[in-house]
Amino acid sequence: xxxxxxxSAWLQALxxxxxxxxxxxxxxRSWQEAIQKLAVQSVDLVLFHWHxxxxxxxxxARLTELEQLPDKPPILVIHHQEGADLPEKxxxxxxxxLPPLSMESLLExxxxxxxx
Numbered sequence: 001x002x003x004x005x006x007x008s009a010w011l012q013a014l015x016x017x018x019x020x021x022x023x024x025x026x027x028x029r030s031w032q033e034a035i036q037k038l039a040v041q042s043v044d045l046v047l048f049h050w051h052x053x054x055x056x057x058x059x060x061a062r063l064t065e066l067e068q069l070p071d072k073p074p075i076l077v078i079h080h081q082e083g084a085d086l087p088e089k090x091x092x093x094x095x096x097x098l099p100p101l102s103m104e105s106l107l108e109x110x111x112x113x114x115x116x
Contacts, residue, residue, distance in 0.1 A: 010103070011027055012027075014047075014103065014106070014110075015027060017107055018044075018045070018110065023044040023045065024042055024043050025043055025045070026042065031058075031062040031065075034046075035062070035065055035066065035069070038066065038069055039069060041071065041073075043073060044073050044074075045074050045076065045110060045113070045114060046073055046074070046075040046076070047075075047076045047078070047110075048075065048077045048078065048094075049078050049080060050077050050080060050081070050086060050090060051080035051081060055087055060089060063089045063090065063093060066093055067089070067092065074095040074096070074113050074114070075093050075094050075095045076094070076095060076096050076097075076098060076109070076110065077094040077096070077097045077098070078098050078099070078100060078101070078106075079097055079098070079099060079100075080100055095113065096109070096113065
């Protein structure tokens with residue numbers, strides 16, 4: 001779910017790389033859109049930039065919904081709060097948890113995960 005206009009160019013570059021590599025992807029503008037795309041299996045990977053500093057009932061509900069989807073793709077979580085623990089629900093759905101990485105390193109991780 002993308003709501004940060006400053007990261008838009010970075011996300012567009014990542015999306016272009018993934019699509020050039022033959023993977024399916026989309027940038028969701030809302031949780032509802034993200035869950036819909038996952039339900040119809042129109043993406044190959046979920047990538048979360050986790051930088052929330054508070055946990056609310058809506059986030060909990062959406063993550064529970066995501067957790068319950070059958071046949072979900074790999075879920076990468078980039079954890080931006082050094083020294084802070086991820087909520088248990090986030091850790092439970094994550095295929096892999098990564099620190100912030102350069103674009104090149106992230107692309108290597110994504111490619112490795114999707115071609116296993």
